[in-house]
Amino acid sequence: MVGDKHDLSSVFDALANVHRREVIRYLAIRPRSISELARLRSLSLPAIHKHIRVLEEAAMVKRRKIGRTNILALERAPLRLLQTWVEQFHPYWGSEAESLETYATYLNKTRETEESS
Amino acid sequence: MVGDKHDLSSVFDALANVHRREVIRYLAIRPRSISELARLRSLSLPAIHKHIRVLEEAAMVKRRKIGRTNILALERAPLRLLQTWVEQFHPYWGSEAESLETYATYLNKTRETEESS
DNA sequence: CACACACTTAACCTAGAGGTTAAGTGTGTG
DNA sequence: CACACACTTAACCTCTAGGTTAAGTGTGTG
Numbered sequence: 001m002v003g004d005k006h007d008l009s010s011v012f013d014a015l016a017n018v019h020r021r022e023v024i025r026y027l028a029i030r031p032r033s034i035s036e037l038a039r040l041r042s043l044s045l046p047a048i049h050k051h052i053r054v055l056e057e058a059a060m061v062k063r064r065k066i067g068r069t070n071i072l073a074l075e076r077a078p079l080r081l082l083q084t085w086v087e088q089f090h091p092y093w094g095s096e097a098e099s100l101e102t103y104a105t106y107l108n109k110t111r112e113t114e115e116s117s
Numbered sequence: 118m119v120g121d122k123h124d125l126s127s128v129f130d131a132l133a134n135v136h137r138r139e140v141i142r143y144l145a146i147r148p149r150s151i152s153e154l155a156r157l158r159s160l161s162l163p164a165i166h167k168h169i170r171v172l173e174e175a176a177m178v179k180r181r182k183i184g185r186t187n188i189l190a191l192e193r194a195p196l197r198l199l200q201t202w203v204e205q206f207h208p209y210w211g212s213e214a215e216s217l218e219t220y221a222t223y224l225n226k227t228r229e230t231e232e233s234s
Numbered sequence: 235c236a237c238a239c240a241c242t243t244a245a246c247c248t249a250g251a252g253g254t255t256a257a258g259t260g261t262g263t264g
Numbered sequence: 265c266a267c268a269c270a271c272t273t274a275a276c277c278t279c280t281a282g283g284t285t286a287a288g289t290g291t292g293t294g
Contacts, residue, residue, distance in 0.1 A: 009135055016133035017252085018126055028206050035270060045271065047253060054251095068261045068270050079206050086200045089145050089193065134282085152240060162241065164283060171281095185240050185291045 007059075008085055011078045014058040019043065020051050027061060027074040034070045124176075125202055128195045131175040136160065137168050144178060144191035151187045 014020050019041050026032055026040055038048040052072065055061045060078045064071050131137050136158050143149055143157055155165040169189065172178045177195045181188050 012129070012133045012138070016129045019252095021129070025205075033270080044254075046255085046273085049272070050252070070271070074206075076206065079203055083200065083203045086196055086203065088142075089191075089196050136282095150240080161284075163243085163285085166242070167282070187241070 007078070008081055010058040011060065011082055014054050014060055014078075015082075017051065017054075019048075020055055023048075023051065023055065024060065024074065024079075027072060031071050031073040034072065037072070124195070125198055127175040128177065128199055131171050131177055132199075134168065134171075136165075137172055140165075140168065140172065141177065141191060141196075144189060148188050148190040151189065154189070 015024070022041060023037055026037065032040075034048060034052060035045065037043075037052070038045050041048065043051075052061065052063075056063065058078055060075055061072045062075050064073070132141070139158060140154055143154065149157075151165060151169060152162065154160075154169070155162050158165060160168075169178065169180075173180065175195055177192055178189045179192050181190070
C-alpha cells in the first residue's frame with residue numbers, strides 16, 4: 001500500500017471530472033473568481049461551487065475573499081504528488097519487461113519443469 | 118481544450134478508484150490472472166471483473182486467454198499520457214508566479230490606474 | 235462423460251456524483 | 265437605506281458507480 005495515501009485518492013477523484021481539470025488549467029494561467037470560472041465552463045453558480053469544494057478538499061486550489069468576490073488560485077503541491085505517483089512506473093518506462101508475451105513465454109517454460117499448484 | 122482528449126478522461130476515471138490503482142500497481146510487478154487480482158484486493162469475481170473492464174476501456178491493461186484463465190498485463194502508454202498532462206503545469210514548477218498573493222497585489226495596483234468593468 | 239474451475243452475465247440494490255431551481259447571506263454602490 | 269452583485273445553502277431529481285447473489289458459459293481433468 002506504499003505510495004498511495006488518502007491524500008492522493010482525493011486528488012484523483014478531483015481530476016476525474018473534466019470541468020475540474022479545465023478549472024485547474026484556467027487557474028494555471030492566473031487566479032480567477034468563482035463567477036468567472038462558472039462562465040468559462042458554462043456552469044451555474046451552484047454547480048461550479050460544488051466542483052470548487054471538491055478541489056479545495058483535495059487542496060488543489062486556495063481561496064481568498066476580496067470584498068464580495070472569491071479569488072481562487074492553483075496549488076501545485078498535489079500535482080507534484082500526482083507526478084510522483086506516475087513516476088513509480090518509470091523504472092523500465094520503455095522496456096516492456098513484464099509484458100504479456102514475455103510472461104506467457106515464461107509461464108510455458110516453467111510449466112515444463114515445475115508442476116505445482 | 119488542448120491537451121485534454123477523450124482518452125485522458127477515461128484514464129482519470131479509471132484511476133479515481135483505489136482498487137483499480139492497486140491493480141495497476143500489482144500488474145506493474147508482473148501479469149496476473151483475474152482470480153488472483155480478486156483475491157489480492159479481497160473482491161468478488163463480478164466486482165473485480167467490472168473494474169477490469171474499466172481499465173480495459175481506458176486501454177491500461179491488456180488481456181490474453183490461456184486455457185480457461187485470463188492473464189492481464191499492464192499497458193504503459195496511458196500512464197505516459199497521464200504524465201504528459203501533469204507536466205503541462207511544470208513551466209514554473211517551483212516559482213509561484215501566479216499565486217494568490219502575487220495576483221492580489223497585481224489587482225490592487227491596476228485598480229488604482231485603470232477602472233473599467 | 236461428469237465434474238471442477240475460471241470466469242461471465244443478469245438482475246438487483248444503495249450511496250453518491252452532478253446537475254437543477256429557489257431562497258438566503260454578506261458586501262459594495264447610488 | 266435600497267438595491268445589485270457574488271456567492272452560498274437547501275431541497276430535490278436523475279443517473280451511474282460499485283457492490284451483491286445467482287445462474288450461465290467455456291475449458292481442462294479424472
